[in-house]
Amino acid sequence: xxxxxxxxxxxxxxxxxxxxxxxxxxxxxxxxxxxxxxxxxxxxxxxxxxxxxxxxxxxxxxxxxxxxxxxxxxxxxxxxxxxxxxxxxxxxxxxxxxxxxxxxxxxxxxxxxxxxxxxxxxxxxxxxxxxxxxxxxxxxxxxxxxxxxxxxxxxxxxxxxxxxxxxxxxxxxxxxxxxxxxxxxxxxxxxxxxxxxxxxxxxxxxxxxxxxxxxxxxxxxxxxxxxxxxxxxxxxxxxxxxxxxxxxxxxxxxxxxxxxxxxxxxxxxxxxxxxxxxxxxxxxxxxxxxxxxxxxxxxxxxxxxxxxxxxxxxxxxxxxxxxxxxxxxxxxxxxxxxxxxxxxxxxxxxxxxxxxxxxxxxx
Amino acid sequence: xxxxxxxxxxxxxxxxxxxxxxxxxxxxxxxxxxxxxxxxxxxxxxxxxxxxxxxxxxxxxxxxxxxxxxxxxxxxxxxxxxxxxxxxxxxxxxxxxxxxxxxxxxxxxxxxxxxxxxxxxxxxxxxxxxxxxxxxxxxxxxxxxxxxxxxxxxxxxxxxxxxxxxxxxxxxxxxxxxxxxxxxxxxxxxxxxxxxxxxxxxxxxxxxxxxxxxxxxxxxxxxxxxxxxxxxxxxxxxxxxxxxxxxxxxxxxxxxxxxxxxxxxxxxxxxxxxxxxxxxxxxxxxxxxxxxxxxxxxxxxxxxxxxxxxxxxxxxxxxxxxxxxxxxxxxxxxxxxxxxxxxxxxxxxxxxxxxxxxxxxxxxxxxxxxxxxxxxxxxxxxxxxxxxxxxxxxxxxxxxxxxxxxxxxxxxxxxxxxxxxxxx
Numbered sequence: 102x103x104x105x106x107x108x109x110x111x112x113x114x115x116x117x118x119x120x121x122x123x124x125x126x127x128x129x130x131x132x133x134x135x136x137x138x139x140x141x142x143x144x145x146x147x148x149x150x151x152x153x154x155x156x157x158x159x160x161x162x163x164x165x166x167x168x169x170x171x172x173x174x175x176x177x178x179x180x181x182x183x184x185x186x187x188x189x190x191x192x193x194x195x196x197x198x199x200x201x202x203x204x205x206x207x208x209x210x211x212x213x214x215x216x217x218x219x220x221x222x223x224x225x226x227x228x229x230x231x232x233x234x235x236x237x238x239x240x241x242x243x244x245x246x247x248x249x250x251x252x253x254x255x256x257x258x259x260x261x262x263x264x265x266x267x268x269x270x271x272x273x274x275x276x277x278x279x280x281x282x283x284x285x286x287x288x289x290x291x292x293x294x295x296x297x298x299x300x301x302x303x304x305x306x307x308x309x310x311x312x313x314x315x316x317x318x319x320x321x322x323x324x325x326x327x328x329x330x331x332x333x334x335x336x337x338x339x340x341x342x343x344x345x346x347x348x349x350x351x352x353x354x355x356x357x358x359x360x361x362x363x364x365x366x367x368x369x370x371x372x373x374x375x376x377x378x379x380x381x382x383x384x385x386x387x388x389x390x391x392x393x394x395x396x397x398x399x400x401x402x403x404x405x406x407x408x409x410x411x412x413x414x415x416x417x418x419x420x421x422x423x424x425x426x427x428x429x430x431x432x433x434x435x436x437x438x439x440x441x442x443x444x445x446x447x448x449x450x451x452x453x454x455x456x457x458x459x460x461x462x463x464x
Numbered sequence: 465x466x467x468x469x470x471x472x473x474x475x476x477x478x479x480x481x482x483x484x485x486x487x488x489x490x491x492x493x494x495x496x497x498x499x500x501x502x503x504x505x506x507x508x509x510x511x512x513x514x515x516x517x518x519x520x521x522x523x524x525x526x527x528x529x530x531x532x533x534x535x536x537x538x539x540x541x542x543x544x545x546x547x548x549x550x551x552x553x554x555x556x557x558x559x560x561x562x563x564x565x566x567x568x569x570x571x572x573x574x575x576x577x578x579x580x581x582x583x584x585x586x587x588x589x590x591x592x593x594x595x596x597x598x599x600x601x602x603x604x605x606x607x608x609x610x611x612x613x614x615x616x617x618x619x620x621x622x623x624x625x626x627x628x629x630x631x632x633x634x635x636x637x638x639x640x641x642x643x644x645x646x647x648x649x650x651x652x653x654x655x656x657x658x659x660x661x662x663x664x665x666x667x668x669x670x671x672x673x674x675x676x677x678x679x680x681x682x683x684x685x686x687x688x689x690x691x692x693x694x695x696x697x698x699x700x701x702x703x704x705x706x707x708x709x710x711x712x713x714x715x716x717x718x719x720x721x722x723x724x725x726x727x728x729x730x731x732x733x734x735x736x737x738x739x740x741x742x743x744x745x746x747x748x749x750x751x752x753x754x755x756x757x758x759x760x761x762x763x764x765x766x767x768x769x770x771x772x773x774x775x776x777x778x779x780x781x782x783x784x785x786x787x788x789x790x791x792x793x794x795x796x797x798x799x800x801x802x803x804x805x806x807x808x809x810x811x812x813x814x815x816x817x818x819x820x821x822x823x824x825x826x827x828x829x830x831x832x833x834x835x836x837x838x839x840x841x842x843x844x845x846x847x848x849x850x851x852x853x854x855x856x857x858x859x860x861x862x863x864x865x866x867x868x869x870x871x872x873x874x875x876x877x878x879x880x881x882x883x884x885x886x887x888x
Contacts, residue, residue: 131612131613131614132613132614134612138611138613141611141613141615141616142613142615142616145613145615145616145619146615290517290520290521291521292521292524292525293521293524296525296528303862303866305869306862306865306868306869306870307861307862307865307866307869308828308830308841308861308865310830310831310841311830311841311861311862311865314841314845314848314854314857314858314861315858318848318854318858319854319855321542322538322539322542322543322854322855323535323539323542324538324542325538325541326541326545399629403629403630403631403632404631406631406633406634407633407831409633409834410633410831410833410834417631417633417634417637421637431645433637433638433641433645434638434641434642434645434646437634437637437638437641438638440634441630441634441635441638444629444630444631444634445626445629445630448629448630449625449629452628452629
């Protein structure tokens, strides 16, 4: 026994064969293990060979980046000029040309705030206040009329700022409403419960577009004569009402996940309903709900693009109106790919963040 | 009186959220009061939870009622002032607009009611075909996502990530532009496979020419389905009684394929195809999918399939490896493991979110209005524009979609009850 141990220590450690480690080993175990996987790999490689080089040629090699529409019509490749030549209109819509620094600044503030809020160490009360201040400043920058800023009619808002405005304000307002609805749905008062259930199920059962139709054609009929509400606000309200119902369901899931003992402990401490919810239940429930909430936020962000249908000039609509210009007709693919890229970046960051948060909170 | 109410001057909103604990505490307080008759007081009604609940609910209902009354009176006044008709009488009137494609015969001389039915049928058509294709594609991609092949798994992951993160409306616009701008005219139509033509007039493909045999084959297939149903029941009964296993899978497959084939053979194997041919500016014959329909279908299927793939992946991963090992060690064959152990468990995880994705697809099909496919919302929109009766139109849209979703959730509840784990 003793001798055997000695001999093993004495011999050199045998290296694994070259075919099972390194690049070759990796390829063998991940791409060519078995005839079926080999076949799949070869098939996929063939398809990629057929599609990727022509796409790269179209998008990068043969493409035009800065030119006019006429030059594009002659070329075979992608015409990215449709973006570069109309970037300001696509981004800002009909916002007065000289004042476009204002929406730009507002967007930068928003992005800075979002990046600052990413870190969980910064989640304090002061952050909530600074969000409030930032939202007011952003609104002021868009609307103007104070501190020597020239007023800009909301009908001139458009492009990316409008998309972000609809999503950010929509989500901020929908969240509290959703929490109230979820609490109402779990209330023991039958009338309140019934109202909340009807509201949530009604909204979740219909497509957003029907609510947008409602806001654009039916809502004006509800108001007394002489009172009008502007179009953006109406669409915003429709988005808020729609998102709130979905958030309510997420919150309900979170509330149901809190063990009954927590409620009972709070009760035995003599806390009343508001205190129980505010101090015990909601802080725990909201933590559980972060990942599903983010996915609601992502879909709400994507859904803001539906305002195109009621003719608001959001990012998608400004792009379409560029494409209806005879000079730039026929370059939809390039323009849509660009817009898709913007949406993808935003959504990808959000979902990536939610995944990271989920991991952090799991511990 | 020692009251526990910190905020007895509770505001209206705060009162609404009142819970059981308070009620219990209240009772406690009442008891202690009754122990000391000297200090006994009449509980004011705002401190009596049951009464307070009642008044609070009454208040909320009254507020909702008032709001409703206010809106209705406003609306009636507005309708009168603008001389807009009310009621659903317009359904009977002549619609005077054409619809591009419909499953039932329709012309501009027909009524609005019929136009709306055409719209509903179109919505159902695109949703049904879309759901079938989505489930197939989604399952395929979900399985590919878990493939041992690195390349395949990464490609599937990329597909899922990219398509989930782009708004469906943008995807629909893209596919619509794909058909109208990027594809050639019918004369230079792309012809990837024999009998399939892609052009800016849509997707055309050959179908078997009409023959009476097809109807009989469909009947034969239906009969085969019924036979298989009874076969499965019989086999189960026999297995329960005697323990003998009947090869249900192979026999039912043979019946399902064999019976229609037999009928086909009796009619002498009619193989004539109705192939599309270029005539004038468009194709004639074959099955023609309009660019709008094709764009809508492709967009919806790809978008929803990305979500379905994630659901399928989660469902497969939810079943631990131990289940497979345990089943194998019991001596079950691979097919039996899948059929008797894995699928019943993962379907329980997969089906509920899958249904909600199907419902999403149906709701998203309403975006057809943006690319001009005459679905229900699009037809209702035209109706609203022509008649001016926005309230009725939007109400119809909401009712129809609510019916879809209520029907689905009823089915879902039935399924959940059937599949729920029976716990002691």
